[in-house]
Amino acid sequence: MLNYIVTFFLLAVVAAVLGFGGLAADFAGIARLLSLIFVVLFVASLVYSFVTGRKANPPL
Numbered sequence: 768m769l770n771y772i773v774t775f776f777l778l779a780v781v782a783a784v785l786g787f788g789g790l791a792a793d794f795a796g797i798a799r800l801l802s803l804i805f806v807v808l809f810v811a812s813l814v815y816s817f818v819t820g821r822k823a824n825p826p827l
Contacts, residue, residue: 768808772801 779794816822 768801768805772798772805775801 775794775798779791779798782788782794783791
């Protein structure tokens with residue numbers, strides 16, 4: 768998920784440099800939404816590990 772956040776941020780920067788302001792704003796909005804989802808999932812994972820006393824097993 769962090770890869771998507773960085774990708775959309777870089778696309779926003781490139782679009783802004785090239786003068787596509789609306790597209791840059793859309794890419795920045797998507798990156799902000801993905802970062803919010805990432806933070807929520809990260810905090811939920813931390814709470815889960817503290818409450819249960821065991822680590823979450825991510826899929827391989």
